[in-house]
Amino acid sequence: MDIIVTGFDQIFHLQNLLLMAGGLVVGIVIGAIPGLNVPLAVALALPFTYHMPPLAGLSMLIGIYKGGTHGGSISAILINVPGAPAAAATAIDGYALARQGKAGKALKLSIYASVFGEILSDIALILAAAQLAKIATTFGPAEFFALGLFALTIIGFVSGDNLIKGVIAGCLGLLMATIGMDPLESMPRMHFGFYKLTGGLHFIAMIIGLFAISEALVQIENSLRVTASRTVIEISTKGDDNRVTWEEFKIVFPTMLRSAPLGIFIGAIPGIGSSIAAFLAYGMAKNMSKEPEMFGKGAIEGVAAAESANNGVCGATFIPLLTLGIPGDVITAIMLGAFMVHGLIPGPTLFTEQGGFVSAFMIGMLITSCMHLFVALIGLRGFIQAIKLKRSLLFPLVIVLCITGTFVAGGGQFPIYVMLGMGILGYLMIKFGFPIPPLLIGFILSPMIEDGLRQALLISDGDLAIFYGRPIAMGFLLMTVALVIWITWKNFRAQRRG
Amino acid sequence: MNMARVDFFAGAFLCVFGIVIYFAAPLTVDEYNEMGLTPSSFPCALSAAIAVLSALLCWNGWRNRDRDAVRQGVDDGAEDGESHASPTPYVIAAIAVMGLYIVGMPLFGYLLATSATLLMLSIIYGNRRWRGLVIAAAVAPPALFFFFQEVMIILLPEASLF
Numbered sequence: 001m002d003i004i005v006t007g008f009d010q011i012f013h014l015q016n017l018l019l020m021a022g023g024l025v026v027g028i029v030i031g032a033i034p035g036l037n038v039p040l041a042v043a044l045a046l047p048f049t050y051h052m053p054p055l056a057g058l059s060m061l062i063g064i065y066k067g068g069t070h071g072g073s074i075s076a077i078l079i080n081v082p083g084a085p086a087a088a089a090t091a092i093d094g095y096a097l098a099r100q101g102k103a104g105k106a107l108k109l110s111i112y113a114s115v116f117g118e119i120l121s122d123i124a125l126i127l128a129a130a131q132l133a134k135i136a137t138t139f140g141p142a143e144f145f146a147l148g149l150f151a152l153t154i155i156g157f158v159s160g161d162n163l164i165k166g167v168i169a170g171c172l173g174l175l176m177a178t179i180g181m182d183p184l185e186s187m188p189r190m191h192f193g194f195y196k197l198t199g200g201l202h203f204i205a206m207i208i209g210l211f212a213i214s215e216a217l218v219q220i221e222n223s224l225r226v227t228a229s230r231t232v233i234e235i236s237t238k239g240d241d242n243r244v245t246w247e248e249f250k251i252v253f254p255t256m257l258r259s260a261p262l263g264i265f266i267g268a269i270p271g272i273g274s275s276i277a278a279f280l281a282y283g284m285a286k287n288m289s290k291e292p293e294m295f296g297k298g299a300i301e302g303v304a305a306a307e308s309a310n311n312g313v314c315g316a317t318f319i320p321l322l323t324l325g326i327p328g329d330v331i332t333a334i335m336l337g338a339f340m341v342h343g344l345i346p347g348p349t350l351f352t353e354q355g356g357f358v359s360a361f362m363i364g365m366l367i368t369s370c371m372h373l374f375v376a377l378i379g380l381r382g383f384i385q386a387i388k389l390k391r392s393l394l395f396p397l398v399i400v401l402c403i404t405g406t407f408v409a410g411g412g413q414f415p416i417y418v419m420l421g422m423g424i425l426g427y428l429m430i431k432f433g434f435p436i437p438p439l440l441i442g443f444i445l446s447p448m449i450e451d452g453l454r455q456a457l458l459i460s461d462g463d464l465a466i467f468y469g470r471p472i473a474m475g476f477l478l479m480t481v482a483l484v485i486w487i488t489w490k491n492f493r494a495q496r497r498g
Numbered sequence: 499m500n501m502a503r504v505d506f507f508a509g510a511f512l513c514v515f516g517i518v519i520y521f522a523a524p525l526t527v528d529e530y531n532e533m534g535l536t537p538s539s540f541p542c543a544l545s546a547a548i549a550v551l552s553a554l555l556c557w558n559g560w561r562n563r564d565r566d567a568v569r570q571g572v573d574d575g576a577e578d579g580e581s582h583a584s585p586t587p588y589v590i591a592a593i594a595v596m597g598l599y600i601v602g603m604p605l606f607g608y609l610l611a612t613s614a615t616l617l618m619l620s621i622i623y624g625n626r627r628w629r630g631l632v633i634a635a636a637v638a639p640p641a642l643f644f645f646f647q648e649v650m651i652i653l654l655p656e657a658s659l660f
Contacts, residue, residue, distance in 0.1 A: 048650070051650055051651075051652060164551055164554055164555050164558070165505075165555065167551055168512060168548060168551045168552060168555065171544050171547050171548045171551065172548065174540075174544050175519070175541060175544040175545060175548065178540055178541045178544070182527070182537035184537075185537055187527060187528060187537060188526075188527075188528075189523070189526050189527045189537045189538060189541065190523060190526050190541055191526055192522070192526060213596075216592075217589050217592060217593070219623075220585055220588045220589050220592055220622065220623060221585040221588075221589070223623045223624045224585055224588065224624060390625070391623065392620055392623035392624050392625035393620060393623075393625060393630070393631075393634055395619070395623055396615070396616050396619030396620045396622075396623060397616065397634075397638060399592075399596060399615075399619055400599075400612055400615060400616060400619075400638070400639075400642070401642075403596065403599060403600065403603075404608075404612075404642060404646065404654070407603075407654070407655075408646065408650075408652050413600065413604070416600050417600065420593070420596055420597065420600065423593075423596075424593060427589065432504050432508050433501060433504065433505075434508070446540075450540045453535070453540075454535045454540075457535060
């Protein structure tokens with residue numbers, strides 16, 4: 001109880017509340033602009049949090065994450081171009097509604113459904129996290145090694161079409177993390193004579209390079225491409241077309257009630273992501289609807305299902321992150337970086353050592369979700385204008401912000417060179433079909449795996465029985481083997497078919 | 499270049515990279531306790547894994563070279579309607595501008611370097627509306643400078659040349 005009171009006391013500061021609202025605005029705007037995505041937005045904002053108190057900085061990033069996840073639906077509804085992959089399911093019925101002159105209704109419904117999904121997801125996080133963390137406090141090096149290996153199987157889910165390329169990218173990430181000081185013997189390694197590398201690769205520089213600079217370079221290609229300009233559908237002035245009526249709300253509420261838990265469940269499992277949640281919820285809503293033939297032609301349940309599921313993922317992805325220290329997707333991987341920048345290491349020890357902070361953070365997530373409703377409704381007309389922003393002005397500004405941000409966070413020129421190098425690497429990876437998320441996930445999990453393995457072997461005097469003699473470690477190892485076999489088999493079958 | 503050829507060359511490059519790192523990693527560690535796993539064991543194991551997987555990727559690329567060449571031909575036909583210039587020179591130009599910005603920031607100061615960079619990058623991104631472009635290059639840097647220096651109290655580089 002004391003921890004909850006401390007949490008409320010820590011989070012209820014004007015600065016935190018303003019940063020949450022600011023984060024939501026930035027997130028919705030960036031999410032609404034096709035070509036800009038949530039990982040880019042969070043990566044870009046990360047250095048700005050460097051000089052803020054941890055809770056204030058993380059509150060802002062949470063606002064960006066939640067706002068960005070919902071913001072993708074604005075362009076999906078108005079121009080049929082999802083601002084984020086997760087909004088693709090929203091576009092199916094949202095755009096159909098907009099073409100019928102009901103853009104305002106679709107946009108408002110997407111706000112209600114998103115906020116509903118977020119609130120349920122935050123409550124699930126609050127209820128589940130502490131319980132899971134209690135179990136995780138019993139973990140030793142062997143368990144952490146096994147957990148790290150298990151978490152690496154996420155790579156199989158985020159690798160896209162080519163599993164080999166994904167695994168290579170993951171290994172590259174694991175290898176990059178070994179640059180710097182050896183964690184056990186505190187001696188420099190992998191610096192190849194560049195002594196500035198003994199401090200390791202600057203994490204913020206790496207994230208900004210991989211996710212923001214590479215995307216900005218890819219967008220040069222898109223800006224050269226001759227494409228037909230898309231017309232933004234205007235919001236109708238008719239009352240009923242512009243709002244969700246009580247009758248309509250009664251129709252969509254059961255759909256939202258089914259879809260949000262689905263999003264929460266998928267969010268809590270590392271590696272699956274909000275796009276799949278949105279499409280599964282959309283499919284489920286269609287199957288359970290009394291009028292399935294209306295789906296694709298402007299069914300309000302379609303918009304509600306997709307949005308409540310994709311935002312339902314937001315809070316739940318923090319369950320494995322906060323309790324076990326493993327990121328569930330790219331955004332939580334970047335968020336993990338944000339925690340580490342502020343000297344906080346997510347995992348069971350965070351709950352025991354920083355209980356007040358964890359409590360404040362989770363309450364902050366809930367407040368952000370409530371605030372989301374008002375920010376999105378009040379600023380709706382302004383956010384629509386964001387779609388019209390020119391990329392040729394936006395991306396140069398993004399690049400300048402990346403470089404300035406890295407300078408601010410890194411405190412010198414060297415991290416900026418690292419950022420540029422990572423940006424070029426990220427661009428080449430995209431061009432050559434290598435997925436970037438496995439690289440980041442490998443980079444993050446590398447210390448957990450290496451430290452766990454070496455410490456466990458030191459404790460057991462080199463006896464491998466330490467891994468199969470402990471039930472939790474053994475369980476994780478068995479699950480890892482099973483998942484690796486399943487992913488390889490699935491990939492092999494897909495290759496033979498395709 | 500079709501994807502099979504990309505896989506072949508990327509696989510070959512990464513395979514060589516993995517082999518080089520495998521032999522170079524132990525040389526970067528000065529001296530260590532020979533008992534158990536050493537600081538270079540993990541990097542060596544990872545570079546070996548990269549070499550093996552890259553060899554597999556390279557082999558896959560070689561095996562699929564004909565199939566993907568046919569597919570590439572079909573795709574090229576489908577994309578005929580889209581006329582666009584080769585992006586490579588533009589991407590290289592953008593990277594060069596970023597490099598110049600990083601080097602130029604301490605020499606010319608944040609304001610001047612940022613204005614020039616914004617101007618050049620906007621042109622690379624295809625902006626030819628000169629009035630808007632000049633306004634953005636003139637307004638954005640002071641706004642950023644004010645935000646960082648006055649609001650966040652973080653010192654940005656000042657010109658060392660003048």
